Amino acid sequence: MSGRAAAAGTLAAGCGTAEGQPPGKVAVFGDSAAWSAPMAAAGAAMKSVAGLRLVPEVNPSLESFEQVVKSSLRTNKAPDMLKYWSGYRLRDLARTGGVADLSRQWDAAVARGWADRSLREAFTYRGRVYGLPMNLAYWVFFYNPEVFAEHGVQPPRTWGDFLAVADRLQRNKVTPLHGTADGRWPSFIWFQEILSRQDPRFYDDLMNGREKYTDPRAERALRTLASFFDKDWFTPMDMNHTDAAAAVVHGKVGMLPCGTWLGSTLMEAGGKPGKNVGAFVLPMAEPNARPSVIFESSALVATVKGPDHAEALRATRNWLHPAVMRAFSQALQDGCPNPEVPAANPVVAALAEKVRGDRLWLLNRFWEQGPPELVEATVDDLAGFLLNPSSYREVLRTMQDRADEAWKVWREAERT
């Protein structure tokens, strides 16, 4: 496929020169309106670097976005480029043969020091790279330093500290933790955070179908969570992230686990980084385990059948260029996959420094791990657990039944 793509690239570049066409525009189709401005900023930078303008196109409904992508990929109505998920969702897309192999672009970027080598796995299918990282969000706990100071607590450094902080906040009438099933997908957050802190190796194996949900280690994670429920540490499970962000800023909720991309929502709620918004990586519950952090990175994908395929490929060659990345990540206020580009947001910059300095193991998010159809179903199971924590054994059994089925289908498809 790479040969075909390269040939198409040469052909179109030739046509462009021969006909003396003005520099083109390439549309990037995504599901987030919040990414429009950053994408436009990256587009402007790309124009000076590669003579191409990136034009954001947004379908803000997650459902219809995915529907449009999957149904148009085999037609000549496919969007040129996509903002997609990494991990198994990207693999699912790559399996259709509808997206371009970007291995050369990746290798070139790594050779220039434009990309974090450890992210490769999240963007590969059968050893080839099919997407380039766009952002690099870490999954952290947001808190309000002023509120912490008021109640005499510090961001926790150990698991014991974390429990003590939650307990202190609870006694001081601040709801210690935000948890939610609102919007379905957030139901995985707590399972992911606790499991990856208790046993990151097991988390990685479970997410890749090498371990079972019925394992005592998965049970321990849910039992830990159930104990938090018993202590009444959580917000109501229908509090969405926007309200939770405001609640943290106003001192009503103590700690809010989310990707660093929530930073912009916290700013909108009146938060100021360093003043009343801070973030920490949840300490390891098991001190002997390899220190880890969950990351999330969206993938820039070029489709095979998009009308401006050649220009799309040219854009991928320049996507990780520091000028483009700087423009993009500064506008997004999130972490950057290009290590040469510092984060504009001081909170994210400090986190990036800690992650790189402490050499934390980067684990991909639950949502991107495992066959997408399994994840879509297990988030509903986890929502069931959040609403009835004593049902953890039954929930894990259901999840394992689904996993058996979904992995079987996935592996069969891999073989064909």
Next chain:
Amino acid sequence: MTEIAAPAPAEAKAHRVRRRVPTRTPHQAVRPGARLGGPAAALPWVLPAFAFVGVLLVYPFFRSVYGSFFEDNGFTSSFTGIDNYTRLADDPIFGRSLLNTLMWVAGTLLLPVLLGLLIAVATHRPRFGGLARMLIVLPFALSPAATAVLWNFMLTSDGAVNQVLRGIGLDSWAHTWLLEWPQNTLSLIVAGTWQATGLNVVLFAIGLRAIPRDTVEAAELDGATGWRMFRHITLPQLRAVTVVVVGMAVVNSLKAFDMIWILTQGGPSRSSETLALTMYRETFRLFHVGYGSAIALVLSVIVVASSWLYLRRQMPDTGWAKS
């Protein structure tokens, strides 16, 4: 007046022309297959409508039926016979979804229809009845999506309803309205009622106005008032409107989607899904296209069968009974 009178001479003239040139008998003129006026002559005029219905309704329907016999992930498909249908029988989510759909039907008949009738009757005569009616009809003018956002603000755990309940000391009445079954489905039905009642009020009000005044006066002379008037005069006279209102309510409740989608997305843990949502989730979120088609067919059969049976029973003197 002039508008009505104008066509008359032309008509008279046409009659005269036909009488003056008796080239063939009138019998031949209406014979099928003649140059004009035969059933085949109507075909070109009906074709566009047939084409629309065929392309947009009949073909997709049969395509879905066909698709329901396949395991299809949107990219590859394999024939599995009636597997999708046997899976339905074992699927607890489908069972819950069917139950929720039935709750929606029962709830919609009980609340918006009954309330609509009561409000229409109560506001029929009084002086400010029109104003009261208008206020109740207003929510109907809002889009279901906007209504859902509004009710989300009301029904979340920290929402307006619970805040009011806690504010007046009824803490024990405060619930997690959208998080647990069956109260999430019931809350959604109440939210749906708030919006749907308005239309029913309008329809019943029209029906009330159509009741002949002399019938009412005759009943009044016979001493009928209050409940007896309602039971023996108003209600029977509203029968035609009631058939329409109930028929529409049944179909709309079976199709319930937007309100649920925005308020709970069918969750948590798929507990508030109706058949329409389950179909959507299976087809477009999980890409079980064949399974989704099977659910769509079950839903279609329920909608068509219930409407047909109901109308056949309620309107025996129309074409419904003969078809």
